[in-house]
Amino acid sequence: MLDTKTATGEATLIVDDLHVSVAGKEILQGVDLEIPKGEVHALLGPNGSGKSTLAYTLAGHPKYEVTQGRAIWKGQNLLELSPDERAKLGIFLAFQYPTAIPGVTVANFLRLAVKNVLGDVPAVEFRRQMRSVMSDLKMDDTFATRYLNEGFSGGEKKRAEILQLAMLKPQLAILDETDSGLDIDAMRVVADGINKLKNPEMGVMIITHYNRFLNYIRPDRVHILHEGRIVRSGGQELAEELERLGYDKLLKEVQADGR
Amino acid sequence: MAVDTLQINENYTEKYGFHDEAAYAQQARRGLSPEVVREISERKGEPSWMTDFRLKALEYFLARPMPTWGADLSGIDFDNIYYYLKPAEKKARSWEDVPEAIKQTFDRLGIPEAERKFLAGVSAQYESEVVYHSIRKDLEAKGVIFCDTDTALREHEDIFKQYWATVIPANDNKFAALNSAVWSGGSFIWVPPGVHVEIPLQAYFRINVENMGQFERTLIICEPGSYVHYVEGCTAPTYRSDSLHSAVVEIIVKEGARCRYTTIQNWSNNVYNLVTKRAQAFRDATMEWVDCNLGSKVTMKYPAIYLMEPGAKGETLSVAFAGAGQHQDAGAKMVHVAPHTTSHIVSKSISKAGGRTSYRGHVAVYKQANDVSSSVNCDALLIDDASRSDTYPYMDVEAEKVAISHEATVSKVGEEQLFYLQSRGLSAEEATTMIVNGFIEPIVKELPMEYAVEMNRLIALEMEGSVG
Numbered sequence: 185m186l187d188t189k190t191a192t193g194e195a196t197l198i199v200d201d202l203h204v205s206v207a208g209k210e211i212l213q214g215v216d217l218e219i220p221k222g223e224v225h226a227l228l229g230p231n232g233s234g235k236s237t238l239a240y241t242l243a244g245h246p247k248y249e250v251t252q253g254r255a256i257w258k259g260q261n262l263l264e265l266s267p268d269e270r271a272k273l274g275i276f277l278a279f280q281y282p283t284a285i286p287g288v289t290v291a292n293f294l295r296l297a298v299k300n301v302l303g304d305v306p307a308v309e310f311r312r313q314m315r316s317v318m319s320d321l322k323m324d325d326t327f328a329t330r331y332l333n334e335g336f337s338g339g340e341k342k343r344a345e346i347l348q349l350a351m352l353k354p355q356l357a358i359l360d361e362t363d364s365g366l367d368i369d370a371m372r373v374v375a376d377g378i379n380k381l382k383n384p385e386m387g388v389m390i391i392t393h394y395n396r397f398l399n400y401i402r403p404d405r406v407h408i409l410h411e412g413r414i415v416r417s418g419g420q421e422l423a424e425e426l427e428r429l430g431y432d433k434l435l436k437e438v439q440a441d442g443r
Numbered sequence: 444m445a446v447d448t449l450q451i452n453e454n455y456t457e458k459y460g461f462h463d464e465a466a467y468a469q470q471a472r473r474g475l476s477p478e479v480v481r482e483i484s485e486r487k488g489e490p491s492w493m494t495d496f497r498l499k500a501l502e503y504f505l506a507r508p509m510p511t512w513g514a515d516l517s518g519i520d521f522d523n524i525y526y527y528l529k530p531a532e533k534k535a536r537s538w539e540d541v542p543e544a545i546k547q548t549f550d551r552l553g554i555p556e557a558e559r560k561f562l563a564g565v566s567a568q569y570e571s572e573v574v575y576h577s578i579r580k581d582l583e584a585k586g587v588i589f590c591d592t593d594t595a596l597r598e599h600e601d602i603f604k605q606y607w608a609t610v611i612p613a614n615d616n617k618f619a620a621l622n623s624a625v626w627s628g629g630s631f632i633w634v635p636p637g638v639h640v641e642i643p644l645q646a647y648f649r650i651n652v653e654n655m656g657q658f659e660r661t662l663i664i665c666e667p668g669s670y671v672h673y674v675e676g677c678t679a680p681t682y683r684s685d686s687l688h689s690a691v692v693e694i695i696v697k698e699g700a701r702c703r704y705t706t707i708q709n710w711s712n713n714v715y716n717l718v719t720k721r722a723q724a725f726r727d728a729t730m731e732w733v734d735c736n737l738g739s740k741v742t743m744k745y746p747a748i749y750l751m752e753p754g755a756k757g758e759t760l761s762v763a764f765a766g767a768g769q770h771q772d773a774g775a776k777m778v779h780v781a782p783h784t785t786s787h788i789v790s791k792s793i794s795k796a797g798g799r800t801s802y803r804g805h806v807a808v809y810k811q812a813n814d815v816s817s818s819v820n821c822d823a824l825l826i827d828d829a830s831r832s833d834t835y836p837y838m839d840v841e842a843e844k845v846a847i848s849h850e851a852t853v854s855k856v857g858e859e860q861l862f863y864l865q866s867r868g869l870s871a872e873e874a875t876t877m878i879v880n881g882f883i884e885p886i887v888k889e890l891p892m893e894y895a896v897e898m899n900r901l902i903a904l905e906m907e908g909s910v911g
Binding site (some may be wrong): 243244245246247254266268269270271272276279282283286287288293297300301309329331348352 | 496701857858859860862863864866867869870871873874877878880881882883884885
C-alpha cells in the first residue's frame with residue numbers, strides 16, 4: 185500500500201498516531217515516533233507503559249488490534265502486512281520471552297528463516313556464518329543441534345535471539361527487553377554481540393526498563409513512553425537524567441512542563 | 444541432507460495418485476467364495492495343506508461379525524472387491540525385466556533409485572503379486588533369505604510351515620481370517636544365527652486397480668543373535684470408490700536377536716487399512732515397531748509384541764496423521780508373558796481439518812510376570828478446532844511387582860509458536876508444518892535418513908492448504 189507523502193522506499197520507520205488495543209483495552213494512545221535509517225533509538229518507560237505492545241504491534245502479533253494510525257516502512261504501511269511479510273521487509277523482533285519449538289533444531293529453523301528472508305545460501309556458507317556468529321556470542325557448536333528455545337536458560341534464549349538477528353541481517357531490529365534477566369557478564373556478551381552487528385544499514389529500537397543496558401549500547405536518541413504515549417525524547421543525556429531522577433520524578437517534571 | 448522444499452507444492456494425486464493401464468495376466472472376479480479361494484490357491488500351485496488352511500480361514504472370516512469397537516467399517520463392500528489380481532507372468536530379478544507399465548509406476552515412485560542408493564534388498568508388490576525382487580549377493584551368501592512369501596512356500600516349505608500362522612492364527616480376528624483365506628505376496632525373511640543385516644531390507648506395496656484388495660502376508664524369523672531392519676512403504680491411486688488393504692505380519696525374534704520393522708503408510712484416502720501385526724520376542728531379544736500412518740481412509744492397526752521370555756524388550760513408536768475424512772485408529776499392544784521384560788510405547792498423533800486420531804493401546808502383564816516395566820506416552824496435536832483426538836488405554840495387570848507408567852497430552856498448535864516463526868519470515872503454513880515436524884521428530888529421527896526426509900516432505904504435503 186503506497187502512501188504518496190511518505191513513499192520514499194527508505195528504511196526509516198515512521199510511526200504516526202498509533203492506537204492499539206489488547207482485549208478491548210487501549211494500550212497505545214497515539215504514539216508518534218521516527219527512527220531514521222541506521223539510527224539506534226532507546227525506548228524507556230515504566231511497567232505497563234506500552235513498550236512491549238509497540239514492539240509486538242510492529243512485528244504483527246495477532247493479539248494486538250490497531251484501531252488507528254500507521255507505521256510507514258519502505259513506503260508501505262507495515263500494519264497491513266502479515267508477520268512474515270514484515271520479516272521479509274527487514275523487520276526483526278528479538279523476543280523478551282521467545283517460545284520453545286520442540287523437535288526443531290536451531291540450525292534447521294535458521295536455515296529456512298534465512299532462506300525466506302534473504303534468499304538461499306549454500307549449506308556450507310550458511311554453516312560457516314552460523315558458527316562464526318555463535319563463536320562471537322560464546323555459544324558452543326552443539327547449540328545449533330538443540331531444539332529451539334527448549335530447555336534454554338534465560339541467557340541462552342537471549343543469545344539465540346541475537347544469533348537470529350545476526351543471521352537475518354534486518355534493517356530494523358527491535359530488541360524487547362533483551363537485557364532483562366541477564367547477569368552482568370551475560371549482558372556484556374549480548375551487548376557486544378549487538379554492537380558488533382550495528383551498521384549504517386540497520387536501525388535499532390532498544391526497549392528496556394533500565395538505563396544500564398544503554399551504558400553498553402549507546403543510543404542516538406532516547407524516548408520515554410508513558411501511558412501509551414511518547415512523553416519525552418532526547419539524546420543519551422535523557423537516559424542519564426532518568427537514571428538520576430527515577431521514573432516518578434521525571435514523569436512529574438514532564439507533567440509540570442505543561443502537558 | 445536438506446529437504447527439497449521445491450517439491451512441497453506437489454500433491455498426492457500428482458505424485459502417487461496416478462494409475463496405469465496394466466494388463467493383468469489373470470483377471471479375477473469380484474467377491475469372495477470358496478471357489479475364489481480355491482482358484483487362488485490352485486493358480487499359485489500350492490500344497491494342499493495351504494488350500495485347506497485358506498478354506499478354513501474363509502469359514503472363520505464368514506463366521507465372525509464385523510468389529511464395531513473401533514473405526515466405522517460400514518463402508519466396506521466385500522462383494523465388490525477384487526481379491527486377487529496377477530499383473531505379470533513372471534517375477535523379475537533385474538529391473539529391465541519388469542513389465543514396462545509397472546516399471547514406469549515404480550520409477551515414478553523412486554523405487555529403483557532408492558535401491559541403488561541405500562538398500563540391501565528390495566521387493567516391489569503390485570496388486571497381489573511381487574513383481575520385482577532383489578537381494579544383495581553378500582547377504583545371499585551369508586544365508587539370509589529374503590523373498591516373497593509365495594516363493595518361500597515353494598522353496599523353503601520346511602521353515603515356512605514351522606512358523607506360519609503360529610503368531611497370528613487364522614481365527615485371530617475377522618481381518619486376519621480374511622488375509623489367511625486370500626493372502627498373496629508379502630515378504631519372507633529368515634536371518635541365520637548371528638547374522639547382522641546392516642542396511643535395511645525394503646518392500647514397496649502398490650495398489651493400482653479400483654476396488655482392489657491387497658492381502659500381503661509377511662513372515663520374519665530372526666534366529667538367535669541376528670539383526671534385521673525391514674522397511675515397508677505403501678501407496679495407491681486416488682479413485683472414487685474404496686479399496687481394502689488387509690495385511691498380516693508375523694515376526695519371531697529369538698534369543699538375543701533384534702528386529703526393527705518400519706512402516707511408512709501413505710495409502711490414498713479411500714483405502715481401508717486393516718492390518719494385524721504381531722511379534723514374539725524371546726530371551727533378551729528386542730523387537731521394535733516404527734509405524735507411521737499418514738494415508739488411508741480408515742486405519743486400524745495396533746502392532747503387538749509378546750514378550751515371551753525374561754530379558755525381552757519391546758518398543759513401539761507410532762505416528763498418525765489424520766486429515767479431512769480420515770480416521771487413524773492406531774496404537775500398540777504389549778503383552779508381558781514373562782518376568783523381567785520391558786516395553787515402551789510412544790505415540791504421536793496429529794489431526795487437522797476434521798480428521799480423527801485415536802490411540803488404542805493395551806498393556807497386559809501375566810500373573811507370573813513380575814519385575815516388569817512398561818511406559819506409555821501418547822501425545823496428540825490438534826491443528827484446528829474441527830479435529831479430534833481420543834485415547835483408549837487398556838491395562839490388564841495380573842502380576843504384583845510391576846512398574847507401569849502412562850502419560851497422555853493433547854495440545855493445539857500455539858498462537859505464540861506460530862507468531863514466533865512467522866516473525867522470522869516463515870509463512871503460516873511453513874510455520875505450522877515446522878511445528879508438526881518438530882512434534883514428531885522424536886520418532887522421525889529413528890527412521891533411516893532417506894525416510895526421515897520423505898516423512899518430513901509428506902507432512903509438508905499434508906499440511907498444504909491447511910492454514911487459511
